[in-house]
Amino acid sequence: MTDARENTAVPVLDVQNLSVRFRMRGGRDIAAVTDARFSVAPGECLALVGESGCGKSVLASALLGLLPANARTTGSALLGGDTDLLTIGERALARTVRGRRIGLVPQSPAAHLTPVRTVRAQLEESLRELTRARGSELPKAAVAAAARASFPEGHLDRYPHELSGGLAQRAATALALIGDAPLLLADEPTTGLDRDLVERTVDELRRHTDEGRALLIITHDLAAAERIADRVAVMYAGRIVEIADAEAFFGGPGPRHPYAKGLLDALPEREFTPIPGMPPELGALPEGCAFADRCAYADARCTGERPAFTAGLACHHPPTGRASSPSKESADA
Amino acid sequence: MLELTRITAGYDRRDPVVRDVSLHVGAGEAVGLLGPSGCGKSTLAKVAALLHRPDAGTMTLDGTVIRGWRHRAPREQRTAVGVVFQQPRLSADPRLSLRELIAQPLRSTGRRRDVPERVAELARSVGLSDELLDRRPHAVSDGQLQRACLARALVLRPRLLICDEMTAMLDASTTAALVAVVERYRAASGAALLAVGHDRVLLERWCDRTVRWDERETEKGPAGPVTAGGGLRPPAAPR
Numbered sequence A: 001m002t003d004a005r006e007n008t009a010v011p012v013l014d015v016q017n018l019s020v021r022f023r024m025r026g027g028r029d030i031a032a033v034t035d036a037r038f039s040v041a042p043g044e045c046l047a048l049v050g051e052s053g054c055g056k057s058v059l060a061s062a063l064l065g066l067l068p069a070n071a072r073t074t075g076s077a078l079l080g081g082d083t084d085l086l087t088i089g090e091r092a093l094a095r096t097v098r099g100r101r102i103g104l105v106p107q108s109p110a111a112h113l114t115p116v117r118t119v120r121a122q123l124e125e126s127l128r129e130l131t132r133a134r135g136s137e138l139p140k141a142a143v144a145a146a147a148r149a150s151f152p153e154g155h156l157d158r159y160p161h162e163l164s165g166g167l168a169q170r171a172a173t174a175l176a177l178i179g180d181a182p183l184l185l186a187d188e189p190t191t192g193l194d195r196d197l198v199e200r201t202v203d204e205l206r207r208h209t210d211e212g213r214a215l216l217i218i219t220h221d222l223a224a225a226e227r228i229a230d231r232v233a234v235m236y237a238g239r240i241v242e243i244a245d246a247e248a249f250f251g252g253p254g255p256r257h258p259y260a261k262g263l264l265d266a267l268p269e270r271e272f273t274p275i276p277g278m279p280p281e282l283g284a285l286p287e288g289c290a291f292a293d294r295c296a297y298a299d300a301r302c303t304g305e306r307p308a309f310t311a312g313l314a315c316h317h318p319p320t321g322r323a324s325s326p327s328k329e330s331a332d333a
Numbered sequence B: 001m002l003e004l005t006r007i008t009a010g011y012d013r014r015d016p017v018v019r020d021v022s023l024h025v026g027a028g029e030a031v032g033l034l035g036p037s038g039c040g041k042s043t044l045a046k047v048a049a050l051l052h053r054p055d056a057g058t059m060t061l062d063g064t065v066i067r068g069w070r071h072r073a074p075r076e077q078r079t080a081v082g083v084v085f086q087q088p089r090l091s092a093d094p095r096l097s098l099r100e101l102i103a104q105p106l107r108s109t110g111r112r113r114d115v116p117e118r119v120a121e122l123a124r125s126v127g128l129s130d131e132l133l134d135r136r137p138h139a140v141s142d143g144q145l146q147r148a149c150l151a152r153a154l155v156l157r158p159r160l161l162i163c164d165e166m167t168a169m170l171d172a173s174t175t176a177a178l179v180a181v182v183e184r185y186r187a188a189s190g191a192a193l194l195a196v197g198h199d200r201v202l203l204e205r206w207c208d209r210t211v212r213w214d215e216r217e218t219e220k221g222p223a224g225p226v227t228a229g230g231g232l233r234p235p236a237a238p239r
């Protein structure tokens, strides 16, 4: 709503007030995601960043209808302006959404691929399921599908365990692209990959975004987010605390939320200083700002009253002197 | 402190993962071993941690040649080395509370009396509250569990600490926090460090010097300190 881009096109995905609660034994509730609001436009990449356990993976699962049975969701997540992912139900999700309207680039591609079948066989099966290619067209279509994700044709007859991490990632991406879905959802696609493989993977994803798809990438890897994203959403203790233009966020102006600032300052190419303490438990969130006990700017208002999310930020006292981190030019040089 | 000389190791003698590799870590020194995943650096880390018997080569720890391997090296030397792996969920016994996890090496070496005090001291240093110490691995986050694994690696006051991709799964802040714990321990104890990983920016910031895996493999011949190279060549492709 603060970003002009969001007004120019119908967002591919429009999430409003999405909350996820897990009902635990003994009637306790875990607030895994609270009031998430964001949208992703065609040709745009939004990176959802935060540490493990902050709720970002739960959010992704909610969009795909893959939450466990004890989860309750509220809010809405409109796909293409007409389909609410939170209410259409599992049958419709399986038949019309997953693979067709949302392509999933998984976290550990090696585990996502079927181990006993070659890459070619898996591509052909997906093609049969998701496209009109049949019979004699399948082999050609499989080669084309592989090429779209830069998967080498010569490796099509390999089994997943015979692939390097980078090739397994490309095979998984090729599968994700088959349905030609307008939204790609990449869940930690770079975990455990080496730096140049990370760069190659995100550059590939960027290319698919530039072709007009919307990309929601969920990651704890800030360097990957910087390389690929148009906008960044920072999640902390189940809430989005800041949404910002990626260039401003990683560049001179810097992040506005104290947690986001702390995360960037912790990078080894910056200050390399940790944020003191640890995030609160999602089952026992404080009344005020969830970051208050770790925040250098906190005061009585912060501990008493939860900051509302307005104009892309949820903070009572956003620090002003923002450019304390070294400029990103030096890191890029 | 640690001298690996012409080590060959792996899981299949005909096709070793580590071939003829030498590596030197001086007393009190922090060395970063940098390489892509699947290159064999984790196997070398296991050899250095005395958890994997090499097929060939010699290994010296604190001037003592390691002998008498059966499946593992003799206890006395094993306890001089602390090790933290990438995936805390694979390395931590799910049945133990974090408190027991940290204390276990102390108990099994018979130093029971020190247990409560030492565990409390380490928990403070890695930032784990009393309440968290009573939980089991499934009830804590990856970052919290990795904090416990680091405390466990330090509980016997090792003279050499080996961190194999210790922070690869963790966010930036937890990474910086764990590195700070290691560095505080090293400053107080003079322990040496071998940090194995793929993140060049991290290892160069953390360590006194970094060694690239591809340079390691071309280094043949007798042991000797291997110095860091230009660090700009692309790493060798995974085998």
Ligand code: SF4
Pocket: A257, A258, A259, A289, A290, A291, A292, A293, A295, A296, A297, A298, A299, A302, A303, A307, A314, A315, A316, A317, A318
């Ligand atoms: S609301 Fe207060 S405690 Fe929370 S981040 Fe802002 S300044 Fe810090």
